[in-house]
Amino acid sequence: MKSKQESIFSSKTLTYFLQLTETMNYTQAAQILGITQPALTQQIKKLERTVGAPLFYSVSKKLRLSDAGYTMLHATHNIYELLNEATDEIQQTTSANHGQIHLGILTSIETQVLEDFAVQYYQDNPDIHVTFHMLTRKEIWDGLENNEIDLAIMYLPDDSIKNWKPYDSKKIMSEDLLFIHHNDELADKKRIKPKKTLDCPWVMYPVGYYLDQMVSEEYKNQMVDQPDIVARFTQPGQIYRFMKATNTYSALPKSYLMSLPDRDEITTASFDPQIKFDLSFVYRKAKDQIPRIAQFLEQFDSYLQEKDYYQRLDDIVAKKQGGAK
Template sequence: MKTKQESIFSSKTLTYFLQLTETMNYTQAAQILGITQPALTQQIKKLERVVGAPLFYSVGKKLKLSDAGYTMLKTTHNIYDLLNEATDEIQQATSANHGEIHLGILASIETQVLEAFAIEYYKKNPEIHLTFHMLTRKEIWDGLENNQIDLAIMYLPDDSIKNWKPYDSKKIMSEDLLFIHNDEELRGKNKIKLKKTLDHPWVMYPVDYYLDQMVKEAYKNQLVDQPDIVARFTQPGQIYRFMKNTDSYTALPKSYVRSRFDRDTIMTATFEPQIKFNLSFVYRTAKDQIPRIAQFLDQFDKFLEERDYFERLDDIVESQQKLQK
């Protein structure tokens, strides 16, 4: 016969419980988990029977955590932290030249420099297998928390994360968000005030994407109306092509503009005040002590010491231009 502990921890019940605490909605949680709502309800009731107390209660249509639910949530996070620490401790004893490295990369990031490094890294370390995962911010943080991602590559600062205690970061480079347009009247203008960017509709990243929030915050802080966004896409190339073929404005990272072979024809301006952020590695504390992770970060540093991030982009563009001829 299974013990109470086995009944809780030998199934997916805790995963279901955590997902429900994030959405506080049975229907949404079930959809994310890929199960039916009755199946989710059954698992939660099973967990409540084992612990001997209700974990949730309802106020009208809103779901709330009970005191027992808060205790279970804290305990579950502690369990995952212990498992992650044990995994990291074991991996710290492994070889620097074998194994896997999983990178969670923000989907809106231009990746050509990272791809160039991956090629060079593989030639030197053929026994280490790299996997690039293009993800949303939420997927990245979930992957870091569950130890499914070794290193995240994302934009910082990120105010959506309230508890930075379990994580460390390492800056890759500083980035500017540039105003992009097709307006001949603005050609040659190096700087532009936010209020001067509202006379055309915009195309932008989806709601809650990092750069979408950066734009909203910048306009809010300057007490300027928000841009009228008429289309949204997840990738910078999609945004650029829509902007190029419509009478619209947008904002894209400087690195994306520098990565295009037609960059000299793109009309850009720096926002006034500037919208700046950092491209950074993010990882669980002490993850960089694992030999293969430490080696990866060290080789990436040397890669950028030889030629910095934007110089690497220039090399890539020059190669593309030569192929075009």
């Protein structure tokens, strides 16, 4: 017979409970978990019977956490934190030359430099297996919290995360968001005010994506209208191809535009004031003390010391152009 602790703290029970606290909707949570809504409801009711109090209540058909629910949520996060710390502590005694490294990379990032480094890293460390996961910001933070990814590669600062206490970051390079257009009247402008970019429809990232929020916030700060965005895509290549085919406006990171073989055919300008941000590693505190993670970060530093990020992008473009001849 299971003890009360086993009933409460089974992995499945906590997973179901956490997912419901994130969506606050039984139907959505069940779909994400891949189970039926009655099955989820049954598990939550079972958990409530075990702890002896309701964890959720409804107000105008909206689900809310009870006081007991908040206590359980806090305890669940503490449990996961302890498990993550134990995992990291164990891994700190492992070899630097064996194991796996999971990278969570923001989907809007241009990855060719990272891909080239992965090739070199594998050649130097064939017994360490590196996995690239292209993720949204929410998926990255969930992965970091649950110890499913070791290193995130993303843009900072990120105001969507209020509690940075469990995390550290390491800057890779500074980025500049560039305005892209086909307007001959703007061709000689190296810098452009947001109010001068509103005479044509835009293509951009989806609402809630980091760079879409950066643009939206800057235009709000400058007290000008938001761009008329007629299409949205998750990847910079999709945005770029749509922009070229439709003569719409857009804004993309300098690193992506530098990676294009046809970059001389497009017209860009920096925003005035500039929209700048950092490409960075983000990881749980002490994660960089795990031998294989520390070695990975050290080798990446050396990789960029030989040639910086933009120089390596130039090399990639030169290879592409040479191969096309």
